[in-house]
Amino acid sequence: MRKRNLRPADIASDEGRPVTVIRPQDLIPLPPPYDKLEEMPAWDAFAGEQAGAFVRDLDGISALSLEAGKGEAEKQKDVEQFISGLRKLLSKENNWTFLEPLILSLDYCTGCQTCADACPVFVATGRNALYRPTYRSEVFRQLIQKYARPWGRIRAKLGGRDINLNWTTLSRLYELSYRCTLCRRCAQHCPMGIDNALLTRELRKAFSQELGWAPGELHEKGTVLHLQAGSPSGMKPRVARDNVQFIDEDFSELTGIAVANPWDAEGADVLLLHSAGEMLAHPEGLAAFAILCRAAGISWTLSSEKLGYDGVNYGLFYDDLQFAKIAVAHARIAKKLNVGKVVMGECGHQHKASISVSDRILTGDLNVRRESVMTFLEHIVFGGKIKFDPSKNDFPVTLHDPCNIVRNLGIVEPQRRILRYLCPQFREMTPHGIENYCCGGGGGLVLLSENSFAGWRAMAAGRLKLKQVLEAFGDCPGPETRKYVCAPCLNCKNQFRDIFKFYGVRERSNIHRGGLAELIVNAMADLREPFIQWEER
């Protein structure tokens, strides 16, 4: 069942039988007390009646709830449409956005497999061939070669790359495109600069932009809800304002400091663009920003316009058109408010989407100034307007580097300078900075939790990150010491929540996860009570 020597063509055969399964004994070992296989949390793909409802013959898991049991005619139509999508990926008109990186990554991989050891999923699953970064890319490459390029079928036969594109290939490949966190560690390690994460995203694009196949959590309950209601959380502007008002009141009472987030202040210096998920899952982060901005005397505002209070952009994970719509909408809101700049919230993919990837589509007056939260916070901390008492943060702290902020944008040091100043027991993970491991929830995977996929995320995708965290706290592993993982990204924080829950990390190791702003506020000299509460909300 577990094939170490998987070939691209294998993805097309044995319909209904998983190409591979994850066996607990193959996973990389964790430090004690997480090293006993028999104590490992029960995890299995869902069983019973549901089992036949969705396609799960890739690795026994259905992350995407793609319905099985389509008729032959419908399947054939899907296959033909996918081929049309592959051709569009290669056209300047339809895919100018990423044509150059796509062509380069398709045509110049030498197959040296240097990328394999860079992949946290491949390594954590005991080098499971299905999760090898080049496996997915090679299937994609062979399909493009055979079905979307001139003389493809003849060249495929001659080159021994004659992969068969049937509905089994299609459905498995769709699932496989969501087993990569798009962390781009593989691209960073590739001597040729080949980007398997980009190829994965292009694959997702072909499914989304041509077949209309995208995970419900990313599209219907993500982008569509974002564009229609204002936030993927479903929060409409009025509800968002009410929620923030409640957070303001709650934290004013808790801290004794008047917490008040201003709304729609035209001409403010800063438009703070949080993720609305923060309001629901991490309200302390939102409150921390309000406290810091007020204490530092910053002229800032939130926007209550639709989309203006939620900076996420799920299009980054799967669809250029959806991506562009949201990026443009965010820029228009900032323009309308006439703010000096937009500052990203603690959200990695928002950083990458807004600061970097959308840069070349925000032309003319849409090209508003956009800044990272890391430099913004660094400016506040070292600006001299707030007094700090680092002894208030005298507990072990480590830093998780969100891939989209650190590896993708090269924002490495500002957050470290803050932590080195404010956290006496700050320690780095190994590796860290641009060499960091993904939390396992990147690429939109953290949003997918149906059909036991949260288990896969924790067991396979996030395992190496957990190992890193445990090793960083190796000098104080027990529950008697409270420890803090600073994860300045909403998706990373949510992934840590799921990993910690899966392995019982809070109970067994007393490790908590939170943002950067909370740690800064916690160290404010004027604060009477500790800001960090340590309980899970």
Place this chain on the structure above:
Amino acid sequence: MFGVWLVFFTWGAIAVFLLVLSCRVLAMARLPLHLRWELAPIPGEKAKGSQGGSFLEEYEWWTRPRKKSAIDPLIYMAWEIFLLRGVWKHNRSLWPLSLALHAGLYLSAGALCFQGLSLILSASDSGAALAGICLDIASPVAFCAFLFGTLGAAGLLLKRALDAELRCATRRGAYFNLLLLAAVFSSGLWARLASSDAARDVDGFLRALAGFQGECEIASPLVLHAALVSLFLICLPFTSMIHFAAKYFTYHHVLWNDRPLDGRMERKVSGLLSQPVEWMSGRARSGSRGSWAEIALEKAENEKTQP
């Protein structure tokens, strides 16, 4: 007569190589401007590049002058090209063989340069002595090239064939490329060992080549080597082995290209944004077709969920 064929075959191979390589490089260079997709480390970021930092680490980065280094990317690439920095760092077991193969290629190019220089110098009386020295240098350089190249190519061939993980990820074309490289280098080695003065034999062949003369006397091992080199030149631009050219684009155009939008780019992008989009989902699901700009600016209420 055989010499005539070899001379013409070699010139033909050079022509195919240059023509196809130029076309492919031109095709890469003419790909449209793409969205930013940079990746740290970017060595051109002065004083920050080595830690992977970028200009975005500066508070209000748009108010600060960009500090770019022209020399750091060159140093990075020199390490990468000549010592295979990436493979050394991340795939150590492959490094010795890969380095040997690449050293074989670089030294071959070096030896050819000395042979060419000798050819040019020997045209004048005053350069005859120097031409001889060039040939004397070319000889051991070529020997080392063929030795390293043979070891590297054969070693990589064996590694790919014997290592189970590598085997299943290796395409048929990769075996062919390595086999051809091994044949080129080992034939070169044979030609060197079979001749008492191989550099002068090659010199004779190059003279025949330069003058389109078919009546040269070439020993069989050298004929085989020259034919294989020509075959390699014909195949090379059709394979992923032209990563030596593609690498410029993957690094400079994609991974290291973090240049913010400027006026020139904006003009290009405006044209690209006005292109029609034919994707079948999204807005086009409803049957209407718009440009990139129209789709990006359309009202959210038009959003479609399922086909």
